[in-house]
Amino acid sequence: MDKLLHVSGLTMRFGGLLAVNNVALDVYEKEIISIIGPNGAGKTTVFNCLTGFYKPTAGQIIYRGEPLQQLPGHIISRKGMVRTFQHVRLFKDMTVIENLLVAQHRHLNTGFLAGLFKTASFRQAEQQGVERASAWLERIGLSEFANREAGNLAYGQQRRLEIARCMMTQPNLLMLDEPAAGLNPAETAELDELIVELRDKHQVSVLLIEHDMKLVMGISDRIYVVNQGCPLADGTPEQIQSNPEVIKAYLGEF
Ligand SMILES: Nc1ncnc2c1ncn2[C@@H]1O[C@H](COP(=O)(O)OP(=O)(O)OP(=O)(O)O)[C@@H](O)[C@H]1O
Numbered sequence: 458m459d460k461l462l463h464v465s466g467l468t469m470r471f472g473g474l475l476a477v478n479n480v481a482l483d484v485y486e487k488e489i490i491s492i493i494g495p496n497g498a499g500k501t502t503v504f505n506c507l508t509g510f511y512k513p514t515a516g517q518i519i520y521r522g523e524p525l526q527q528l529p530g531h532i533i534s535r536k537g538m539v540r541t542f543q544h545v546r547l548f549k550d551m552t553v554i555e556n557l558l559v560a561q562h563r564h565l566n567t568g569f570l571a572g573l574f575k576t577a578s579f580r581q582a583e584q585q586g587v588e589r590a591s592a593w594l595e596r597i598g599l600s601e602f603a604n605r606e607a608g609n610l611a612y613g614q615q616r617r618l619e620i621a622r623c624m625m626t627q628p629n630l631l632m633l634d635e636p637a638a639g640l641n642p643a644e645t646a647e648l649d650e651l652i653v654e655l656r657d658k659h660q661v662s663v664l665l666i667e668h669d670m671k672l673v674m675g676i677s678d679r680i681y682v683v684n685q686g687c688p689l690a691d692g693t694p695e696q697i698q699s700n701p702e703v704i705k706a707y708l709g710e711f
Pocket of ligand 1: 476495501
């Protein structure tokens with residue numbers, strides 16, 4: 458398996474607070490990798506550094522052999538690394554299908570003039586976008602809500618729509634920040650199935666921040682544990698669950 462992402466020495470300081478301290482992680486193709494740790498451990502800050510929302514104080518972020526740490530977020534997402542946020546961020550006044558099409562539009566490989574004159578290649582790309590959006594709506598059980606405003610969907614549906622919106626850009630690495638937060642057990646089970654399917658059917662690697670340990674332990678290929686900004690352990694779910702330091706710092710809470 459090829460390495461998709463290599464992170465080393467990642468450090469983020471906010472004034473006197475060292476939020477992320479020398480974190481390292483690797484993600485290979487077709488892997489589900491989780492980052493776990495107590496509240497405030499620095500997990501979301503790691504995501505924000507990887508996706509260009511923050512400029513890290515130090516460290517290397519290599520994505521498919523290319524350094525990313527100086528690039529803005531929109532360029533990083535075009536390179537195939539996309540994310541969701543801890544709080545749902547949909548275009549709530551747009552319809553469900555528009556939320557998907559808008560994501561596709563930002564990644565269309567056609568130029569301004571092609572769009573202006575609606576060339577054959579532009580129309581073909583648009584048609585493919587509509588077909589892809591329909592397929593995703595079908596997969597996440599939202600076909601019947603295609604023309605409803607996204608803000609009117611139930612919370613669990615909005616969460617699934619966010620993931621589908623990311624998938625419209627055909628990423629290599631999908632980063633999910635607490636996707637199970639606020640979901641009921643049935644919705645969490647659906648999410649579990651969807652994430653595994655993204656890896657197995659769509660060949661996407663998933664980097665997951667999550668507090669639901671049943672979900673994490675069930676689907677992760679490997680897990681990184683951070684505590685107070687620092688790396689604490691990494692390994693398979695079995696190794697992490699039996700690591701005394703991890704149990705003391707975090708898993709003991711569950
Ligand atoms: N923009 C910022 N400015 C100042 N401090 C910040 C900023 N972003 C995060 N922090 C601080 O960095 C630390 C790590 O926060 P972060 O949100 O990354 O933790 P987390 O592990 O994702 O927590 P949770 O599980 O609660 O989401 C916290 O002390 C937080 O207050």
